[in-house]
Amino acid sequence: MSKAHVTTTINGDVVEYLCEPDQSMLEVLRDNLELTGTKEGCATGDCGACSVSLDGRLVCSCLVLGVEAEGKQIETIEGIADGSELHPIQQKFLENAALQCGICTPGFIVATKALLAKNPDPTEEEARYFLAGNLCRCTGYDKIIRAVLDAAAEMRGAAS
């Protein structure tokens, strides 16, 4: 099986890579491109630890093939901060102590960014339902949801 050549954009960088036709986007990111901020928790689309944005749509990168990225725009956790300045979502996760072990955190931050792009003013319930595809076993979600709502308020304030 010969490798496929893919040209795509990841976090604003034009990236070319060779991958096996059956390699997942998650494997390509982690193993081929050394972007290990995206995590594998299950590889079956059930935990959300591998969440990335593909042409603006939130996806589990374990359920996307590496070859599907051809010509697309991918954003991973490594592309969320503006250089060395944290994104408000990242800052609010820190201020709210919304992470304990931190393994689910990249996925939650990517998913939260997708939520707030669609719905800048979510209710607690809307945030909980949108983020139901991201598992956290440490926090009981309380501080994560607070961080999300806090970040939403801050981003609305900055936008107005």
Place this chain on the structure above:
Amino acid sequence: MSTNKDYKWVGTSPIRPDGADKVTGKAAFGADKNLPGMLHGKILRSPYGHAKIKSIDTSAAESAPGVLAVMTSKDLPDLASEMGEAGESAVDFRDLSQNILAAGKVLYHGHAVAAVAATSPKLAKQALKLIKVEYEELPVVLEIEDAMADDAPILHENQFTPGGSQDKPSNIAGKMKLPRGDIEKGFAEADVIVEREFTTPTVHQGYIEPHAVTASMSASGHADVWCCTQGAFVVRAMTAKVLNMDVGKVKVTPSEIGGGFGAKTTVYLEPIAVKLSEMSGRPVKMVMDREEVLRATGPTSASVIKIKLGATNDGKLVAAEGTLKYGAGAYKGSPMGPGCMCVFASYEIPNFVVRGFDVVLNKPKVAAYRAPGAPMAAFAMESVMNEMAGKLDLDPIDFRLENAVKEGSVAAYGPKFPAIGFVETLKAAKEHPHYSAPLGKNQGRGVGTGFWFNIGMQSSATLNVNESGSVTLITGSADIGGSRASMALFAAEELGIDYDLITPLVSNTEEAGYCDVTGGSRTTFATGMAVVKASKNLVANMKKRAAKTWGVEVDEVLWQDGQAVPPFSSGKNPMSMAEIAASAAKTGGPLTASASLTAQGAGAGFGVHICDVEVDPETGKTDVIRYTAIQDAGKAIHPAYVEGQYQGGAAQGIGWALNEEYVYNDKGVLQNFGFLDYRMPVANDLPMIDTVIVEVPNPAHPYGVRGVGETPIVPPLAAVAEAVNNAAGVRITDLPISPPRLLAEIDAK
């Protein structure tokens, strides 16, 4: 209730030092370690729940493309049965080795049989298919009481029940008995007796990060191991033991750890990766997938627990009897001991007997899970306490207050309690607005309480003062939930310098002083004590340096707000830590300080949870609509992370109560081996979880700290079940309270 009278840093909640790397994806977890020339290891696992291994032929796999090493249990030294320390509990190293790679028999579906290292994960997986194993299938036993029966299939022909027949092997690996007083007399004095039996299923810790290791064996015979673990020194000890190496030849570097909850205090992959690296001469990386985690790593025990409780009409407990049977999985070592010691620990009961049984089954060997053994025991005991309160027409919290242990009470497991906070915690729960808030239709409220011992064990800490006066703080305690922040807060408080000037590190087994596992809720307590002691040593040293500079006696020098203060008579100005550091070369050389200790006096932790649920009578679905966790922390060093422990433990307990269970078929094959079907709580399953931090200082700790990590998983099971009982009018004694089970009970009512 939080008091912060004299502290500047302790009791505040600054951003954790490792936080920025964890929100940007830079933090390196177990599976993020790669080395040049690295191979990938994969494991062949048993397709049977119980079988004899008649033969293993690895020859085809060995000559497969890209394969550089293949191993089975024959490549591990044959260890004698020998008990050793394993994190918080003991393990038989022979069992540990045979659990890592099966020898002679496979004891559960998914039991590791052989391992391959190849140039890619795909080639390693393909090679596994070429290994020919001939099995003779044996009958499986999955339920505790079936395994205890006389005619049960036997897992270990060489295992005999202590105190039982030494001719006939048994699945009962251990027994214990804790008696006090005279239970016959006690029950005779009782006006009301409640007796019930409870069962809980096998559940998994459910950490999101699968086990992962990268190992490299040098030609010099030194092994380098990188892995996600709660205890690098325990991985070192176990790996060395299983491979018959000296511990000094194994270096373990802990990565960031993506959850553990007790389960990452043992080894599965590490010795295999080291051996494959030795055989191939190349570094070897091994990462489990989720299915392997659920099928083959330690969940916690299923249990069958019977409680009989006697009380007088005025609400005094007079007698109790408990029979606690825990499933150990394939090898002995369920949390029978702590379960039996916990079950009556919260109450003053003059007469009781507790009997415990440790029973092996054709399921994976259990591993520690947050307060091992206690949640099941508390589910049974607290459910009976709630039922008894109802029968006595007493408020459930008042009933507990009437019988609660306090300072001076003799614990059911032996020692006399020093200052403890159970009464204060119960009172805080009763005063909380949640406890008296109105409820709607199909809604109900329940309370449950929890106790956990907490542990001390060994810890070390080193402080290196940089020439600017900032400090590097090194320990070997894995940071699983923000402990770097707590360590830095202790040092900042003691040294009197800013939190931001301290860089706390979790180092490897060759550079950090020995630290036992991050488990038993011990890190903030015990490693914190080592940090405090090392900080005091450093302050003493810095006072000496200042005294030398000033030409005064050291006992004339005070340490205040991060500076040495001279005696007024000297006419000198105070010296800041930065100034002392800058002149260190002239006053005796670099400033470093260390401390090591075996921490004594881990304070017991008590929690009370209040749970409101709404039950849908049409579907049997239960929604938790309000939840409050109240617990004595002794002293909350970083209150936000203390709250996080309360909330996270509550969420795990709610999952255990309502959804989570291992479902096996009759061949012993786990049916729900992914997160879709092993249903842990997601964000829309839970409400906000309110917390109250009670602070009754632990007299044995310089800041009054008690461990807080484990107690929060103990109360929820009974609190949820009681809330369901009050909402739907049915008392569920078998977990989980899943919709089909609850609906059947509602329909049968």
